[in-house]
Amino acid sequence: MNYCETMPGYSMHCVGNLQKIELYVPTDVDQSEILSQSRIVPLSKFIYILKDQANVFEVTPKVIHIFYDNSKNSIAFNRDRALFFNLKFYLELHEQTCKNKPTIDAMTYWFTIYCHVLAHNFIQLHNTEFEFYYSSFAQAYMPDLIELTKKREVKSKTFNIEIFWKNFNRILNRN
Numbered sequence: 001m002n003y004c005e006t007m008p009g010y011s012m013h014c015v016g017n018l019q020k021i022e023l024y025v026p027t028d029v030d031q032s033e034i035l036s037q038s039r040i041v042p043l044s045k046f047i048y049i050l051k052d053q054a055n056v057f058e059v060t061p062k063v064i065h066i067f068y069d070n071s072k073n074s075i076a077f078n079r080d081r082a083l084f085f086n087l088k089f090y091l092e093l094h095e096q097t098c099k100n101k102p103t104i105d106a107m108t109y110w111f112t113i114y115c116h117v118l119a120h121n122f123i124q125l126h127n128t129e130f131e132f133y134y135s136s137f138a139q140a141y142m143p144d145l146i147e148l149t150k151k152r153e154v155k156s157k158t159f160n161i162e163i164f165w166k167n168f169n170r171i172l173n174r175n
């Protein structure tokens with residue numbers, strides 16, 4: 001299982017943008033999967049989380065791209081330093097609980113995904129060198145993430161590992 005496959009030969013196209021963030025779907029997927037009216041609210045909230053964290057990592061929001069793909073288990077990937085995040089995982093894991101504002105679970109989840117895809121700026125493979133960059137990112141930017149959670153007045157200690165795996169396995173089993 002590869003959660004960040006860059007999918008060589010996998011073609012996606014831009015179908016629009018929201019708040020200057022480009023939106024993508026695979027060529028065989030209908031654009032309504034990401035552009036429909038019912039997606040606007042969760043999509044805006046997802047963008048809010050990702051932009052907030054772009055500040056944490058001191059990267060321009062221009063690196064953020066969002067795609068929707070229900071057929072692959074790709075959470076996110078880095079293609080030529082453009083970061084792509086799959087809306088599907090936000091919808092499945094966080095939409096329900098982030099209706100009012102981002103939860104600590106959502107923030108820490110997307111923080112670690114950011115660390116992962118940013119580490120791919122330096123190395124493609126998932127090897128020990130990758131592990132070094134990934135953990136260095138996490139260590140370097142964790143204090144700013146903690147500051148951000150305080151600024152957003154996000155409650156901590158809500159994470160429930162059993163619920164997380166239950167939701168996560170549900171996503172995987174569906175495919």
Ligand SMILES: [Zn+2]
Nearest residue numbers: 004116120126
């Ligand atoms: Zn990866």
